Each structure stands twice: as structure tokens, then as C-alpha cells.
Amino acid sequence: MCLAIPGTVIKIKDDTAVIDYGGVIKEAKIPIIRPKVGDTVLVHAGFAIEILKEEDSYA
Amino acid sequence: MLKTESIKQIIDNISDISKAIKRPVKFMEVCGTHTQAIARYGIRSVLPENITLVSGPGCPVCVTPQKTIDETVKLAIEGIPIATYGDMLKVPGTDMSLEKARENGADIFIVESTTDALKLKEQHKNLVFLAIGFETTTPMTAYAVKKGLDIICAHKTIPEAMQMIASDKNNQIDGFLNPGHVSTIIGIEGYLKIDIPQVIAGFKPEDVLAAILMLLRQIRDNKKNVENGYTRAVRPEGNPEARQLTASVFEKCDTDWRGIGMIPLSGLRLKNIYKLQDARQKYSDILKNLPEPKENKECRCADVIIGKIHPKQCAAFARLCTEENPIGPCMVGSEGACRVAYRYRDKI
Numbered sequence: 571m572c573l574a575i576p577g578t579v580i581k582i583k584d585d586t587a588v589i590d591y592g593g594v595i596k597e598a599k600i601p602i603i604r605p606k607v608g609d610t611v612l613v614h615a616g617f618a619i620e621i622l623k624e625e626d627s628y629a
Numbered sequence: 630m631l632k633t634e635s636i637k638q639i640i641d642n643i644s645d646i647s648k649a650i651k652r653p654v655k656f657m658e659v660c661g662t663h664t665q666a667i668a669r670y671g672i673r674s675v676l677p678e679n680i681t682l683v684s685g686p687g688c689p690v691c692v693t694p695q696k697t698i699d700e701t702v703k704l705a706i707e708g709i710p711i712a713t714y715g716d717m718l719k720v721p722g723t724d725m726s727l728e729k730a731r732e733n734g735a736d737i738f739i740v741e742s743t744t745d746a747l748k749l750k751e752q753h754k755n756l757v758f759l760a761i762g763f764e765t766t767t768p769m770t771a772y773a774v775k776k777g778l779d780i781i782c783a784h785k786t787i788p789e790a791m792q793m794i795a796s797d798k799n800n801q802i803d804g805f806l807n808p809g810h811v812s813t814i815i816g817i818e819g820y821l822k823i824d825i826p827q828v829i830a831g832f833k834p835e836d837v838l839a840a841i842l843m844l845l846r847q848i849r850d851n852k853k854n855v856e857n858g859y860t861r862a863v864r865p866e867g868n869p870e871a872r873q874l875t876a877s878v879f880e881k882c883d884t885d886w887r888g889i890g891m892i893p894l895s896g897l898r899l900k901n902i903y904k905l906q907d908a909r910q911k912y913s914d915i916l917k918n919l920p921e922p923k924e925n926k927e928c929r930c931a932d933v934i935i936g937k938i939h940p941k942q943c944a945a946f947a948r949l950c951t952e953e954n955p956i957g958p959c960m961v962g963s964e965g966a967c968r969v970a971y972r973y974r975d976k977i
Binding site (some may be wrong): 599602612 | 660661664687688689690712716741742743744745761762763765766768769772808809810811813814860861862863864868870871874962964
């Protein structure tokens with residue numbers, strides 16, 4: 571249930587980001603974390619919950 | 630993980646320290662996603678015999694009280710459209726599951742996100758979202774409540790349940806693998822009241838092994854700390870914005886956990902300003918006189934979710950209760966201890 575999937579932010583508009591999960595593109599809401607384009611984020615139930623640190627950017 | 634140690638080194642160190650400790654140790658993986666990872670990666674097969682891993686209460690589907698299922702089924706039968714996350718549909722209720730209600734013609738929708746529920750609400754004005762989940766999932770509900778979604782609230786907070794389990798003298802747990810993505814939200818601080826060794830763990834096999842090693846080192850050194858083994862995703866302070874969003878919509882309350890019973894201040898309810906979106910109040914006339922829930926007496930999910938027994942110790946497991954025909958919630962949720970044990974039953 572608390573599964574979260576990492577993906578890369580490729581576009582941001584208002585409180586919605588477009589996320590690339592290794593080729594699968596989906597939108598996620600970003601009201602609780604403010605990523606930039608290029609950041610890798612953890613996405614849970616359609617919302618980005620954290621920006622992953624670069625040292626090891628897969629979850 | 631511990632950056633300086635390879636997986637082989639971690640396994641060797643686990644073996645060395647567990648020999649030095651010279652007693653059985655029992656660790657609980659609180660989170661259902663860890664239960665899945667431990668089974669899938671065969672973690673138990675590389676652990677010494679004196680280390681036992683037991684599953685905890687971190688499967689929201691498993692701990693949602695049957696009464697909540699019964700309430701939601703009742704609303705659905707009375708014509709209120711329902712949306713919820715997929716696993717909830719198969720959870721047995723007293724009369725029927727949501728899946729059965731849907732087969733009987735009720736409008737019940739599976740969603741992956743509360744934003745999907747908001748879209749459905751454009752077509753179904755009186756849609757009710759059955760809101761389950763822990764700290765990771767609650768901010769998403771809070772976001773949608775602010776945009777007008779009505780809910781049946783079954784959200785829970787995990788540290789209170791961990792504290793209850795840690796203080797149960799009949800159920801000696803030596804350490805917790807803390808849930809990684811709950812920790813993304815609540816950080817280290819959320820666990821400081823719990824007085825046994827804890828390590829926040831990621832979900833890769835090396836993350837889980839490293840967390841087990843960190844727990845063993847705490848036991849060897851007589852420490853009871855909260856350590857962060859998932860630093861790439863968990864800040865010490867967690868995600869304050871997410872907690873603020875949750876706190877702007879919900880307040881703490883006592884709540885029942887299926888199998889465990891009431892745990893003080895371990896639940897969330899809508900604040901007064903959002904009371905009109907509380908489906909239990911909005912439809913109180915439909916929900917009054919709901920019969921007392923009846924759970925299947927063969928089911929021992931209650932003992933499974935606090936780590937007292939392994940699923941295989943339940944007489945119904947894999948006989949009366951299977952993935953295809955579950956009688957208890959732990960066989961339903963994809964992270965439920967029984968379902969994971971059933972799926973990997975030849976390997977664990």
C-alpha cells in the first residue's frame with residue numbers, strides 16, 4: 571500500500587508534474603514536494619512524496 | 630544501505646554478530662511492502678537460524694475494521710457511488726465484500742489516486758471515497774478533501790501501533806524495521822517515543838539486510854536508537870509540507886484496528902470545518918441500525934498482524950483461506966502477511 575515508484579520529472583505545470591518511469595509517462599501531483607525538471611522523485615498514489623538524493627537515485 | 634559494505638559483507642557481519650549475541654532475536658518488519666520484499670528476495674534464506682522476521686500491522690487493508698467495510702457496502706447498496714483503492718474490494722464484510730456488492734449492481738470504482746476519485750466525482754456528484762492508509766497516503770486524501778471529496782475515513786497512524794506492540798510483554802519484539810515510505814513523511818522524530826531498536830529501511834534486498842545488521846549492532850551495543858538506513862529517500866525531519874497538509878484537514882482520534890482493537894490516538898478524523906464531507910455523518914440515517922460485524926472465527930489475522938503467529942500457524946491458511954477465496958483480510962491485501970506467505974509458500 572505504501573509502495574512508491576521512482577520516476578524522472580520531465581515537465582511541470584502548476585501543481586502537476588509529468589513523470590517518466592523508464593518510458594511510461596504519467597502525471598503526478600506535487601503539492602507536498604516541489605521538484606525541478608530532471609529530479610528523480612518517489613511517487614505514491616499519484617503524488618510525488620520526496621525527491622530522491624542523487625547518490626543512489628533508484629528506490 | 631551501509632555504503633562501505635558489500636552484500637556479502639553485510640551477510641557475513643549479520644552471521645558474526647548473531648553468533649556473538651547468542652540468543653534468538655525477533656525483528657518485525659512493520660510495513661507490508663517489506664513483507665513482500667523479504668519473501669520475494671528470499672531474505673530469510675540468508676539469515677542465521679536465531680533471527681526471526683515477523684510481519685507487522687503495516688498493511689492498511691488488513692487493519693481496516695470490518696465495520697468500515699460493512700458501512701461502505703451499505704452505502705453502496707443504497708445507491709451511493711463508492712471509490713477506493715483496489716485491494717479493498719475483496720476484503721470480506723459481514724454480509725459481503727465490496728466486490729460482491731459491485732457484482733450485485735452497486736457503483737464501486739477502483740482508483741489509483743484521489744485525483745482519479747475527484748474526476749469520477751464530476752460524473753457521480755455524491756461519490757464517496759473509502760479512505761485508507763497510513764501517513765504516506767493520508768496527504769493525498771487531505772488534498773482531495775480540500776477539493777470537495779466526501780470520504781469514509783479509515784486513516785491510521787503507525788507509531789502508536791508500534792508502541793503498543795513494543796510494550797506487549799507477551800510478544801517480545803527485539804527491533805523494528807521501520808516503514809520506509811511512512812518515514813519519508815514522518816522522519817525519525819515520529820518514532821522517538823518507541824523504546825526498542827529501530828531502523829528505517831528501504832526496499833531493495835541490500836537495504837533490508839543492512840537494516841537487519843544495523844538492528845543487530847544496536848542489540849550487541851545495548852542501544853535503542855532510531856537509525857535511518859534509507860537516507861536517499863528519508864530526511865530526518867520527514868516531509869513537513871505533507872504533514873501540514875494532513876493536519877489542515879484531519880485531527881487525531883482513537884480508532885479500532887482490525888484484530889488488535891482500539892489503540893488510543895492512532896486514527897484520524899475530519900476536522901469540524903470538513904464535517905459536511907464525512908460520509909458517516911452525511912448518511913447517518915442509512916448507517917444507523919447497521920448490525921454488529923461478524924468476523925470469521927477460523928481467521929487468525931489478529932495474531933498474524935502483531936507478529937504472534939506466522940500465517941502457516943493458522944489452521945485456515947491455504948486450506949479454508951486462499952488467495953482465490955480469502956476469509957480474512959491478511960489474505961486479501963497484496964502486502965498482507967498471509968497473501969505473501971501463500972504466494973511464496975514453497976520458499977519461506
